[in-house]
Amino acid sequence: MSLLKVEHLHKSFKGLHVLKDVSLAIGAGERHVIIGPNGAGKTTLFNCITGTLPIDAGTVTVNGQKISGLPAYTAVRVGMSRTFQKNNLFGSLTVEENVQLAVNACKPHRFHFLKPLARYTETVEETESLLKQWDLWERRSRVVNELSYGEQRLLEVLLALASKPKILLLDEPTSGMSPAETVQTTKLIQRMPRSITLLVIEHDMEVVFSIADRITVLHHGEVFASDTPGNISGDERIKEIYFGGGTLQHAEA
Amino acid sequence: MTTSTLAMHILNGLAYGMLLFMIAAGLSIIFGLMNIVNLAHGTFYLVGVYVAYTFVQQGTGFWPALLLAIVIVAALGMVMEKVLMERVYGKELEQVLLTFGLSFIFADVVKWIWGSSPLTLPVPSALDFSLNVGLTEFPAYRIFVIGIGCLLAAGLWYMENKTRIGAIIRAGVDDREMLAALGINIKIVFTAIFAVGAALAGLSGVLGGPIMGMYVGIDSEILVSSLVIVVVGGLGTWKGAFIGAILIGLTDTLGRVWFPSLTMAMIFVIMIMVLLIRPNGLFGRGAQA
Amino acid sequence: MKASAYGKHIGCIALFLLCPFILTSYGVKLASEVLIMAIFVMSLGLIIGFAGLVSLGHAAFFGLGAYAVALLGNHWENTYLLLISALVISGLAAFLSGLLFIRSSGAYFLMITLAFGQMIYAIVYKLEDLTGGADGMAVVASPNLGAGPIDSRLGFFYLTAVAFLISYYFLRLLIASPFGKSVRGIKENESRMTALGYQTRTYKLAVYTISGMLAGVAGALYAYFNQYVSPDLLYWMFSGQALIMVIVGGVGTLVGPAIGAGFFVVLQNYISSFTDRWPLIMGLIFVLIVLFGKGGIMQIAALLWQRFRPQRNSKPAQQAMAKEGNGIESVKS
Numbered sequence: 001m002s003l004l005k006v007e008h009l010h011k012s013f014k015g016l017h018v019l020k021d022v023s024l025a026i027g028a029g030e031r032h033v034i035i036g037p038n039g040a041g042k043t044t045l046f047n048c049i050t051g052t053l054p055i056d057a058g059t060v061t062v063n064g065q066k067i068s069g070l071p072a073y074t075a076v077r078v079g080m081s082r083t084f085q086k087n088n089l090f091g092s093l094t095v096e097e098n099v100q101l102a103v104n105a106c107k108p109h110r111f112h113f114l115k116p117l118a119r120y121t122e123t124v125e126e127t128e129s130l131l132k133q134w135d136l137w138e139r140r141s142r143v144v145n146e147l148s149y150g151e152q153r154l155l156e157v158l159l160a161l162a163s164k165p166k167i168l169l170l171d172e173p174t175s176g177m178s179p180a181e182t183v184q185t186t187k188l189i190q191r192m193p194r195s196i197t198l199l200v201i202e203h204d205m206e207v208v209f210s211i212a213d214r215i216t217v218l219h220h221g222e223v224f225a226s227d228t229p230g231n232i233s234g235d236e237r238i239k240e241i242y243f244g245g246g247t248l249q250h251a252e253a
Numbered sequence: 254m255t256t257s258t259l260a261m262h263i264l265n266g267l268a269y270g271m272l273l274f275m276i277a278a279g280l281s282i283i284f285g286l287m288n289i290v291n292l293a294h295g296t297f298y299l300v301g302v303y304v305a306y307t308f309v310q311q312g313t314g315f316w317p318a319l320l321l322a323i324v325i326v327a328a329l330g331m332v333m334e335k336v337l338m339e340r341v342y343g344k345e346l347e348q349v350l351l352t353f354g355l356s357f358i359f360a361d362v363v364k365w366i367w368g369s370s371p372l373t374l375p376v377p378s379a380l381d382f383s384l385n386v387g388l389t390e391f392p393a394y395r396i397f398v399i400g401i402g403c404l405l406a407a408g409l410w411y412m413e414n415k416t417r418i419g420a421i422i423r424a425g426v427d428d429r430e431m432l433a434a435l436g437i438n439i440k441i442v443f444t445a446i447f448a449v450g451a452a453l454a455g456l457s458g459v460l461g462g463p464i465m466g467m468y469v470g471i472d473s474e475i476l477v478s479s480l481v482i483v484v485v486g487g488l489g490t491w492k493g494a495f496i497g498a499i500l501i502g503l504t505d506t507l508g509r510v511w512f513p514s515l516t517m518a519m520i521f522v523i524m525i526m527v528l529l530i531r532p533n534g535l536f537g538r539g540a541q542a
Numbered sequence: 543m544k545a546s547a548y549g550k551h552i553g554c555i556a557l558f559l560l561c562p563f564i565l566t567s568y569g570v571k572l573a574s575e576v577l578i579m580a581i582f583v584m585s586l587g588l589i590i591g592f593a594g595l596v597s598l599g600h601a602a603f604f605g606l607g608a609y610a611v612a613l614l615g616n617h618w619e620n621t622y623l624l625l626i627s628a629l630v631i632s633g634l635a636a637f638l639s640g641l642l643f644i645r646s647s648g649a650y651f652l653m654i655t656l657a658f659g660q661m662i663y664a665i666v667y668k669l670e671d672l673t674g675g676a677d678g679m680a681v682v683a684s685p686n687l688g689a690g691p692i693d694s695r696l697g698f699f700y701l702t703a704v705a706f707l708i709s710y711y712f713l714r715l716l717i718a719s720p721f722g723k724s725v726r727g728i729k730e731n732e733s734r735m736t737a738l739g740y741q742t743r744t745y746k747l748a749v750y751t752i753s754g755m756l757a758g759v760a761g762a763l764y765a766y767f768n769q770y771v772s773p774d775l776l777y778w779m780f781s782g783q784a785l786i787m788v789i790v791g792g793v794g795t796l797v798g799p800a801i802g803a804g805f806f807v808v809l810q811n812y813i814s815s816f817t818d819r820w821p822l823i824m825g826l827i828f829v830l831i832v833l834f835g836k837g838g839i840m841q842i843a844a845l846l847w848q849r850f851r852p853q854r855n856s857k858p859a860q861q862a863m864a865k866e867g868n869g870i871e872s873v874k875s
Contacts, residue, residue, distance in 0.1 A: 354828025
């Protein structure tokens with residue numbers, strides 16, 4: 001049974017039909033990558049799945065629970081979290097404060113107001129272990145704006161992981177990264193436990209093919225194809241729309 | 254209440270609405286286009302009416318005083334924009350504080366020069382008679398004010414929809430960054446908008462003088478009503494300002510007749526209802542700032 | 543907190559409570575006024591500096607608290623009951639208005655709160671039978687916490703001092719708590735907070751309500767202090783004054799707004815003693831601060847301290863200050 005199910009999703013902006021009848025089914029533990037030329041509606045799809053944007057028609061269900069139509073904050077409650085294409089962090093707070101906020105989002109004490117956050121050991125310990133696990137422990141007292149771009153990109157993923165999601169939506173995790181950082185991030189994604197289902201938007205084809213179990217090609221807001229990496233890379237039509245020819249493996253959008 | 258008194262109150266409400274429209278139009282465009290909540294906008298009204306009062310006292314007569322006051326207020330707006338506002342564009346809070354401070358400075362200076370007892374501007378003699386408008390006798394001057402308001406609305410509507418400057422304004426309200434991309438000299442547009450807004454508020458002040466009188470504090474009353482109109486009508490639209498002003502003008506005037514102590518609350522209820530049903534205002538197009 | 547930190551706090555509180563012994567009788571009275579204003583301005587500083595909600599209608603909550611004591615004080619004597627009524631009434635007003643306003647932000651929020659404040663002002667002004675209209679009304683109730691009426695200036699100073707300390711430490715806890723940190727996060731980046739699973743509107747509404755309650759308590763104390771209330775307490779000029787006190791003191795700090803309040807109350811008292819042109823001078827201060835003020839008093843004090851203190855490892859302290867109090871700039875972030 002699929003963990004995340006998107007059925008007949010439609011979305012338009014001011015008469016522009018951005019998503020047309022998009023359906024996806026993603027099984028538990030799957031690594032599903034969405035590719036498509038710029039403007040294909042990939043990020044809009046993410047926004048619609050997580051409830052950041054209201055959808056015009058269709059349904060989104062997580063684990064059999066319908067979440068479309070619910071406010072955006074409920075996505076995390078059903079175990080779905082996301083990252084953003086452009087770093088979307090708390091720039092003038094420290095790395096530690098950023099992670100604490102993320103960790104604390106689903107704690108029952110998130111509304112408490114008479115005891116310092118620093119004294120909630122559960123939050124503090126989880127924050128520490130996440131920071132250590134992701135090699136940001138040394139940087140914990142730095143203000144986020146002072147971090148390198150790559151580190152900020154890493155923190156972006158870390159924040160999304162803090163709620164212990166069952167499904168993680170990564171919006172171009174390697175965009176803007178140096179080749180070395182890209183390799184490192186790819187490894188991190190590959191190492192993520194299979195208990196986390198991944199839905200990833202990615203442009204870098206090397207990254208795509210090194211993580212994907214299945215690939216969905218989005219073109220003009222429609223699902224053009226959804227198949228295994230092997231079949232996708234062999235599909236001439238996709239090469240055509242995506243690159244106007246050329247080889248898929250080595251091209252970069 | 255007889256039909257004739259009701260008709261009279263409605264006409265009074267319309268006249269007041271037209272005065273509010275002249276202020277709210279400028280406020281709305283300045284907010285919509287420049288993202289400035291100009292809290293000194295009531296000041297233009299205040300300065301306009303007091304300056305006209307002094308000219309009338311000096312024997313210039315009403316109409317020359319009207320023109321002179323408008324010119325002076327427009328110049329004041331222009332100087333304010335060039336000398337002060339220009340330094341804080343893009344900084345929301347600074348702009349508010351600056352205009353807020355200015356409104357206090359001018360209110361206090363006006364009080365200093367003209368004293369704090371209420372004054373009135375005499376109705377110009379050419380219009381100092383009553384007209385029979387069918388249901389009731391009504392002062393010709395107020396009919397004149399309603400006429401000016403409608404003319405102005407028509408003029409602004411024409412400008413907004415049929416001229417290049419109107420197109421620029423519409424584009425700018427929808428997307429401020431686009432103005433720069435269009436290669437338009439924003440500085441000139443902004444100064445001009447500010448000056449025109451000030452002139453309209455000054456016009457409203459002078460025209461309002463014979464109807465509402467003048468006193469310290471009228472600036473903030475007028476400002477608050479205009480802010481409500483902007484919220485009700487929607488940002489950056491003259492049509493919204495016009496309809497909103499009539500709505501608020503009528504509510505205010507009729508409210509004063511029927512529920513004198515709750516008038517302001519009624520106006521506010523209208524604003525709340527609009528916020529609930531149409532958060533961007535009745536005719537708003539841009540997203541909320 | 544370490545033991546030495548506790549020591550520092552206790553030392554400061556002791557010094558603070560000893561103030562009346564070095565002040566004249568008038569000074570003690572002024573100090574009470576400063577403390578009341580400090581509570582009010584801290585409440586505004588909370589929503590501006592930590593939640594990014596810039597309100598120009600906050601005097602409405604202060605005024606409602608003051609009128610609650612004035613009006614209910616005609617029927618009830620119990621000080622606790624009156625203070626709690628003020629807190630509840632102001633809190634309710636903040637909650638209900640917040641329900642409607644909280645989804646707007648920036649200049650729009652400011653404009654709507656201004657209109658709301660002026661509406662409350664107009665209602666109080668027009669309800670002459672009840673409130674005395676423009677003339678205001680005398681406050682009959684006098685404070686009594688159970689140990690006899692507090693009628694001396696010194697006694698009242700200690701009442702306000704205790705209220706101030708409770709408010710200050712309450713807010714201190716609040717901003718360090720999970721709730722306070724989340725509010726700060728929302729100011730910083732609301733969309734990410736939503737993505738992380740926070741119901742951001744609930745937080746904003748809650749902090750706005752708490753702020754309104756605190757403003758109401760300050761207003762209630764003011765009614766006791768002044769023994770007279772007038773619609774001026776709800777006027778937008780008063781909201782604006784509080785706003786400038788927050789900014790002068792330093793946005794995003796807790797002590798800053800309190801210091802800003804002290805600075806202004808003393809200045810206003812001094813200037814009003816020889817001229818009626820206070821609004822003019824206040825307006826000029828606004829303009830000058832906007833044009834030339836970079837950061838608030840706290841920032842300036844930190845720089846001076848940095849410059850003249852004995853040379854020790856002072857860099858981190860300055861960085862901390864610079865991070866904390868960026869004056870106007872840090873409202874938006």
